[in-house]
Amino acid sequence: MNGRRVLTVVVAVCLATTAMTVGGAAPVEPATAQDDDVPSIPGVYYGELSVTDGxxxxxxxxxxxxxxxVQHTLRTDxxxxxxxxxxxxxxxxVQEPDSGEVEFQIGGTPVTITSLENESIGGTTMPWDSGTQEVMLEADAETVAPSLEVAVTNAPGSIEAGSDATIDVEVDNTGPVDSTQDIELVDSNGTVVDSGSVTVPIGNTTSTSLTWATDDTMSGSETLTVRSGQDSENVTVEVEAAETAPIAPPPSGGGGAGGNPGAIDDQPAGDDTSGGDTDGNGTSGDDTDTVETPGSLTESQTIVTSEDFGLSQVRFTNDSNIVAITWEGTDVNGSVTTTAFNRTPENVSAVPGAMATVSEVTVPNEIADESAIVEQRVARERVQDIxxxxxxxxxxxxxxGTWEPVPTTVSEESDDEIILESEVPGFSYFAVSAVSEPTASFDAPSELTTGENVTLDASTSTDTYGDITAYDWTVDGESLSGETATTTFETTGEVTVELVVTNDAGETNTTTSTISVVEASDGTDADADGDTGGGGETDDSTPGFTGGLAVLALLVSLVIARRTD
Known part of the structure; x- marks a missing residue:
């Protein structure tokens, strides 16, 4: 290899090494699985809720x-x-559940899933899937109904007659829907005496106040009910009788004749009374004439008016059964005469129950039919006597011609007397008497036979103060009357007998009893000839008893014969 070729190879190797270094190339590693801590794609649901029956x-x-x-909550439009x-x-x-299913609820109640992505479901659960999906839901009207719970947070324990009672109420929306409702205050007669509209969002609470207005004649306990469309709560308020304003000054003298009427006698006056009002209109002769009767006390006083109070009033001494009479307005004038009797006057009927006092009030003709507040006194000793x-x-x-009850409240009590207050529509004779509900009771057999006469006896019925004046029976749909009643039952079965007794005050009481009516027997015994002995069945020719004696005689003969041998 020549020098030029060697140089070329060396340069090429250097360039390749440099390129690898500059490019940051690194050894390729195998791919790994996704980290388990990274959540999967959730299920995302939107859609519409409809109501099947509303x-x-x-x-x-x-x-x-x-x-x-609950994975998630959302409010609809x-x-x-x-x-x-x-x-x-x-x-x-909703993240992927272990069960692989999802459901939708309203207030804890599952609703129907009608479809998922236009695919019919028709149940309360569906398979979970990731991603955004449209779901259609359906619920009945009861499931989506509002629910407002009420609670009385403050109410007076007692109020004076004529004043108002304010009842504070907390209203809690425990239902699945925002709600606007009337919260009502209802008296014991079922009359709505006040109401107010409230709007309470889901899961929220609001407060409201309701008012019960009383009048001057009310007294005693009153149960009031606070209610929403779904809930109610009762509260009891004690109404204290209002005291009549003492407009007229206390009288100093009687102004009449007759003296102390003496001890009370419940019997009519007989021939020792004369004159007086016989039609119950409160007048006799001119404006201030009175009836002079032995055993009576008569007193006359003048009516006093007050511009400050806007009332007119007359008051009497402690010798009178009448404490005071008060009228609305200041245009009432004249004198008023009261007569307290120690027994019921002859020209009026007996007072119902146990009479405590009886009086006549005579007023000027022009106010004889005017309403007023009358206060009467009853001696504590007289209450004990009866x-x-x-x-x-x-x-x-x-x-x-009859005694009619008037609204009565106890306005004052002391060791010596009780003061009663009444609103009356006019003037006449007045009385105070003790009355109560009678007790119905009767005797009757628990079982009898068809066709048998039975007498129902109600003589065990009682009345604490007066007399029972009527006995009304209902026997298997038949109406009977009288203290005793006789009837006959022709069919078997359970028969209900109802008795209603009424006393002289018009008070009633009812009791019932059940009588079992069974079929009557034919009156014969097992033996056709009436023999109830123990000889058993025999034929007509040999009575069972005679046959027994014959056998016994034969046995005796055999014993004697054997001994002889």
Whole structure:
């Protein structure tokens, strides 16, 4: 090899080495698998929710669930659409689950997957797949219904009659949809006394207040109900009777005649009373005439008006059964006369229940039919005499020949007396009596036979204060009346007997009992001839008892013969 060729080879080798060095070439290594920590492509879902038996009331929260856990949540639009296919759109994202399946829920309830990428599914689960996919969902109206829970956060324990009770309420949206509803306050009669509209987004809470307005005549416990369309809560408010404003000054004297009426006698006055109002209109003769009756106390006082209170009032001494009478307005004038009787006047019927007091109130003709607040007193001693509970005291007004109950509240109690307050529509005789519900009870057999007469006896029914005035029976659809009732049952089976008793105050009580009616027997025994002995069956020619004696005689004869031998 000549020198030029050797030089050329050396230069070529140097250039190749330099090229390899400059190019940064490195030995080629075999490819490796992708790192296990890198997540796979998730499933991305968008689409639309429809309601099978109704329509959406607003946006709904949809949950994507896999392997028993919520993977992602998304709210729909008002029309039910959710997410979109573009990269910038929201969507439900689910990583590949171990189970290989995915489902969609609303409020924890699975919904139907009608289709995936236009392929019918028709179930509540579908195979998971990666990538962006359109899914159509379907739910019933109950699943997407709103749910507002209510809770009373503040309410007064008691209020005075005539004032307002404010009830504070917290409203929590536990449902899957935004909700706008009326929150109502309902009294014990079912009347909506106040309401307010609230709008609560999904998962949020709001507050509202409702008001119950009372009038001056209310008293006692009232149960109020706060309710939404899906929930309710009760609250009890005690209404304290309002005290009537003392417009008129306390009277200093009686102003009438008759003296102390003495001990109460429940019997009519008989011949020792005369005159008086016989039609219950509260007037007799001129404006201030009174009935002078032995065993009565009469008192007259003048009506006083107050511009400050806008009321008119008359008050009586402690000797009267009437404490005060108050009218709305300042145009009421004249004198009022009260007569307290120690027994029911002859010209009026007996007071229902156990009478505590009876009085007549006579007012000027022009206000005889005007409504007013009447306060009556009952001595504590009298309540004890009739063995009554204060809660059972009821005020009555005599009108059209009968005693009619009027609203009654206990406005004041002391060791000596009880003050009752009533709103009355006019004036006449007034009474306070103890009344209560009667107790219905009757005796009847538990079982009887068809065709057998049975007498139902209600004489064990009782009334604490008055008399039972009516016994009404319903026996297997038949109506009967009377303390005792007789009837006959012709068919077998279970028969319900109902008894309703009514007392002289119009109070009722009901009780029922069941009687088992069985088929009557034919009255014959096993033997056609009526023989109930133990001889067993025999033919007509040889009675069983006679045959037995014959056998016995034969055996005795054999024994005797053997001994003789």
């Amino acid at each position: 329509s959406l009331e607003g946006p709904v929260t949809i949950q994507a669930v896999a392997d028993g856990e 008002a029309d039910g659409t959710f997410g979109g296919p573009a990269a910038e759109d929201d969507a439900l994202v 063995d009554a509970n204060v809660a059972d005291l009821q005020a009555y007004r005599y009108t059209d």
